Amino acid sequence: AQKVTQAQTEISVVEKEDVTLDCVYETRDTTYYLFWYKQPPSGELVFLIRRNSFDEQNEISGRYSWNFQKSTSSFNFTITASQVVDSAVYFCALSDANDYKLSFGAGTTVTVRA
Amino acid sequence: ETGVTQTPRHLVMGMTNKKSLKCEQHLGHNAMYWYKQSAKKPLELMFVYSLEERVENNSVPSRFSPECPNSSHLFLHLHTLQPEDSALYLCASSQDRRGGNYEQFFGPGTRLTVL
Numbered sequence: 001a002q003k004v005t006q007a008q009t010e011i012s013v014v015e016k017e018d019v020t021l022d023c024v025y026e027t028r029d030t031t032y033y034l035f036w037y038k039q040p041p042s043g044e045l046v047f048l049i050r051r052n053s054f055d056e057q058n059e060i061s062g063r064y065s066w067n068f069q070k071s072t073s074s075f076n077f078t079i080t081a082s083q084v085v086d087s088a089v090y091f092c093a094l095s096d097a098n099d100y101k102l103s104f105g106a107g108t109t110v111t112v113r114a
Numbered sequence: 115e116t117g118v119t120q121t122p123r124h125l126v127m128g129m130t131n132k133k134s135l136k137c138e139q140h141l142g143h144n145a146m147y148w149y150k151q152s153a154k155k156p157l158e159l160m161f162v163y164s165l166e167e168r169v170e171n172n173s174v175p176s177r178f179s180p181e182c183p184n185s186s187h188l189f190l191h192l193h194t195l196q197p198e199d200s201a202l203y204l205c206a207s208s209q210d211r212r213g214g215n216y217e218q219f220f221g222p223g224t225r226l227t228v229l
Contacts, residue, residue, distance in 0.1 A: 035217060037220075042222060043202060043204075043222050043223040043225070044220055044221060044222040044223065045204065045206075045220035046220075047217045047218070047219060047220075050217050091157070101159055101162075101170075102157075102159070102218060104156045104157040105156065106154075106155075106156050107156070
């Protein structure tokens with residue numbers, strides 16, 4: 001069975017601080033996909049990144065970066081120089097290559113204070 | 115309109131009412147999904163449609179009835195709901211129902227309150 005754990009329930013930082021969100025996953029599949037989504041107060045989940053299990057290269061997109069480590073089954077997400085607009089709930093999710101089901105973690109609420 | 119739209123954005127209904135939630139995707143996708151997001155619980159997949167055929171009914175009570183008349187529209191018909199059904203209902207779409215290879219795009223959700 002697939003499982004995604006986001007151990008951090010809430011994180012509060014001051015603007016310009018870096019924040020790292022942890023994501024640990026469990027799967028028996030050798031081919032799988034990992035995702036991060038952002039849910040701002042408006043409610044809509046916004047897709048941030050998809051990473052397949054064969055690509056362990058870290059990725060950077062602006063102030064966002066992701067660290068994928070198969071050895072520890074982790075796919076962590078870092079926001080550098082956080083801004084108030086980064087305040088949201090962030091979800092990590094997992095699916096295997098031949099299924100439509102996304103298994104979501106419980107989410108981490110990030111609050112960035114000015 | 116772009117992306118995935120949902121109407122209404124907010125809905126308050128009594129337990130004896132019948133209402134419907136509507137979702138429309140403008141992305142040319144062929145798979146659509148209904149999710150339920152309750153407070154302090156992970157997102158729960160309710161239904162999946164692929165090419166207008168229901169491929170998943172995730173043990174959802176019969177008081178929720180989905181309908182997919184075409185690949186762009188998805189409805190969730192509600193009747194005789196319970197207060198515990200109050201939640202944010204999210205619609206999503208993807209390029210292919212084997213969603214692993216394609217990200218799902220979500221609508222803004224309908225905030226449902228059952229009195």
